[in-house]
Amino acid sequence: MIRLWLALILVLFVSPVHAADPPAMPLFGGGPGPSDSEWVKLGITDDYAYYASPGTIHHKGPLVQMWTLRDYTRIQTVAGKSLLSEKTKVEYDCAEGKSRFLASLEYSSHMGGKEPMYSNPNRPSEWFPALPGSVVHAEWKYVCGKWVKIGSSNIHTVYLDLQTVRHEGYLVKIWEVMDYMTIQKWGGSTFLSNKSQWEYNCLSRQYRVLGRYLYSGQMGNGEVVDSGTEDSDKWEPVRPSDWSQNKWKVACGEQ
Structure with missing residues (x-):
């Protein structure tokens, strides 16, 4: 079992991505793990196509867990066992850019269509870096949304979402999340994260907050418990x- 586990680590974390498919129609996979969940094809390598199950995504601060699927083009033999597909529960660290295995299920059929012939539940592996160009890095980008950690205190951690950057001349808009370690109160509501849109003036080194949303869960998940817009004419100096300087540097490209 140990040999099989180590072999799978080498296959999944080191395999380079040679080609990426255009957006594909969702597929469905049965069996244990994300049963009857929607599989979204992320890309292909020389040996397999790889999928993500967005319905299994679970956030806990900067850590995200998700089931993935590898569907091989030909039979793979690992530690004396033949397989055509495997489902793996992976935990991703969105702040540190690393991943680890939590559980795996190996199948003799494509797309995990039958009962697994081998399972390795609840045995976390060591953390591995999500190396650029690897399959795991592609999954990390998919599940983490390119959150960049700006700083943290004993109360909260601040992240920027680089996928939301919008340029208009020397003005830049970007969304951020302030993720709290404990439940916070605002008026009659309780929340664990604050998602807000900021606008930075890269020329005059100023910023302003355009709007905010308070969420019941961490990292902008759960229900919106309160929202509001800010005074858009009120600019503050960086x-x-x-942390405003670090955020300004990221938004304006001066890192």
Whole structure:
């Protein structure tokens, strides 16, 4: 079993991505793990196509868990066992850019269509870096949404979502999440994260908050418990002594 586990680590974490498919129609996979969940094809390598199951995504701060699927083009023999597909529960660290296995299921059929011939539940592997160009890095980008950690305190951690950057001349808009370690209160509502849109003036080194949403869950998940817009005419200076300078550097491309 140990040999099989180590072999799977080498296959999944080191395999390079040689080609990426255009957006594909969702597929469905049965069996244990994400049963009857929607599989979204992310791309292909020389040896297999790889899929993500968005219905199994679970957030806990910067850590995200998700089931993945590898569907091989030909029979694979690992530690004396032949398989055509495998489902793997993976945990991704969106802040540190690394991943680890939590459980795996190996199948003798394509797309995990039958009962697994081997399972390895609840045995976390070591953490591995999500190396650029690898399959795991593609999955990490898919599930993490390119969150960039800006800073943290004993109360909260601040992240920027680079996929939301919008340029208009020397003005840049970007969304951020302030993720709290404990439940916070605002008026009659309780929340664990604050998602807000910021606008930065890259020329005058100023910023302003355009709007905010308070969420019942961490990392902008759960229900919106409160929302509001800010005074869009109120610009604040970027100060070297706080996080606004780090956020301004990321938004304006001066890292």
